[in-house]
Amino acid sequence: MPTPITMPALSPTMTAGTLAKWMVKEGDTVKSGDVIAEIETDKATMELEAVDEGVIGQIVVPAGTENVAVNAVIAQLLGEGESAGNLKAAAPAPAPAPAPAAAPRPAAPAAAAADGGRVVASPLARRMAEKAGLQIAALRGSGPHGRIVKADIDAALAGGAPKAGTVVPFTQAALKPAPAAAPPAGLSPHTEVPHSTMRKVIARRLTEAVQTIPHFYLTVDCEIDRLMELRKDLNARGEKDGFKLSVNDFVIRASALALRRKPEANLAWSDTATLQYTTVDVSVAVATKRGLITPIIRNADHKGLAAISAEIKELAARAQDGKLAPEEYQGGTFSVSNLGMYGIKSFTSIINPPQGMILSVGAGEQRPVVKDGALSLATVMTVTLAVDHRIVDGAMGAQWLGIFKGLIEDPMTMML
Numbered sequence: 001m002p003t004p005i006t007m008p009a010l011s012p013t014m015t016a017g018t019l020a021k022w023m024v025k026e027g028d029t030v031k032s033g034d035v036i037a038e039i040e041t042d043k044a045t046m047e048l049e050a051v052d053e054g055v056i057g058q059i060v061v062p063a064g065t066e067n068v069a070v071n072a073v074i075a076q077l078l079g080e081g082e083s084a085g086n087l088k089a090a091a092p093a094p095a096p097a098p099a100p101a102a103a104p105r106p107a108a109p110a111a112a113a114a115d116g117g118r119v120v121a122s123p124l125a126r127r128m129a130e131k132a133g134l135q136i137a138a139l140r141g142s143g144p145h146g147r148i149v150k151a152d153i154d155a156a157l158a159g160g161a162p163k164a165g166t167v168v169p170f171t172q173a174a175l176k177p178a179p180a181a182a183p184p185a186g187l188s189p190h191t192e193v194p195h196s197t198m199r200k201v202i203a204r205r206l207t208e209a210v211q212t213i214p215h216f217y218l219t220v221d222c223e224i225d226r227l228m229e230l231r232k233d234l235n236a237r238g239e240k241d242g243f244k245l246s247v248n249d250f251v252i253r254a255s256a257l258a259l260r261r262k263p264e265a266n267l268a269w270s271d272t273a274t275l276q277y278t279t280v281d282v283s284v285a286v287a288t289k290r291g292l293i294t295p296i297i298r299n300a301d302h303k304g305l306a307a308i309s310a311e312i313k314e315l316a317a318r319a320q321d322g323k324l325a326p327e328e329y330q331g332g333t334f335s336v337s338n339l340g341m342y343g344i345k346s347f348t349s350i351i352n353p354p355q356g357m358i359l360s361v362g363a364g365e366q367r368p369v370v371k372d373g374a375l376s377l378a379t380v381m382t383v384t385l386a387v388d389h390r391i392v393d394g395a396m397g398a399q400w401l402g403i404f405k406g407l408i409e410d411p412m413t414m415m416l
Contacts, residue, residue: 283332
């Protein structure tokens with residue numbers, strides 16, 4: 001029997017992906033480890049490698065196809081002694097034709113009963129249910145073995161998702177989007193730009209964060225004249241070594257050191273326990289054309305400014321090209337978001353769950369300050385710490401921010 005090649009789950013949160021490009025064509029011989037396709041996930045473009053040896057007998061899903069469900073068949077691989085004649089039996093069966101919505105239907109086994117209590121449904125049914133915000137558990141499917149199909153959504157306004165580990169037959173009909181809701185009356189002329197997979201994930205996660213995390217905010221002004229002088233001196237010395245430090249490199253370093261000195265703030269929330277991180281891994285917000293992504297500086301408290309600078313530049317460049325590996329943007333214990341380069345004086349950020357804090361960094365600018373009773377000028381940078389009040393209280397957040405401010409205002413202490 002031909003071996004089905006399926007859409008892989010390239011990250012824990014991936015439920016569907018875009019088959020961006022085929023690197024092979026029908027009739028090509030492949031061996032284990034060969035790159036056969038590029039898959040666009042919610043955060044990056046990943047290479048798909050062949051697991052088995054054989055000949056590409058059939059490409060089921062064409063390049064450029066969006067919203068291909070995880071575990072859907074995307075190609076067929078012929079083994080030794082097999083030919084194209086074997087493909088007919090192995091090809092996925094077409095989706096069952098939906099019955100009219102108004103027609104009565106006999107009771108069928110509940111979809112959940114098809115696999116020991118796990119829901120079985122077509123990709124289209126799953127998307128329609130998610131769009132409508134409907135429950136799936138009570139729905140009875142009319143498809144094979146109680147599988148939920150489009151007709152069940154039309155008739156009962158319910159849906160679900162394919163069970164994990166099941167090979168899902170692919171059909172072109174399954175890729176049709178659910179009917180779009182009519183635009184509000186009086187809407188100004190516009191064009192529609194479809195949401196990217198990344199944008200959908202960002203929208204879902206940020207909405208969940210705002211709705212479920214009790215944020216509070218702490219703001220301080222940091223005088224950075226000494227930091228700017230040190231940066232200028234180090235960059236002059238580093239010209240021959242090819243590095244150029246940014247203010248954000250100092251912010252990342254100071255954040256990491258503050259977390260090392262105040263480990264009680266290096267926390268994450270879970271439903272059963274507070275998680276105390278044992279490493280300091282700083283996520284850094286990077287804006288790309290596809291959306292926001294947060295590559296991670298691992299063990300940032302053990303890295304110098306030059307190492308941090310080089311690493312974040314390299315990660316940011318690959319983030320722009322969608323080439324980050326999942327382990328390079330998933331995880332992290334703390335986040336930094338800097339809009340100072342856009343002239344933003346101050347702002348607040350939404351916490352990136354399950355992390356407990358995120359630091360928002362504004363622009364350094366000349367402001368009047370009072371020193372020893374006299375008015376003078378200083379370069380001041382405003383930073384705002386967003387904190388998850390479930391795990392970090394006000395005093396602890398203020399103590400962490402005080403340590404950060406001390407490091408930024410006396411940057412030579414970062415060298416120790």
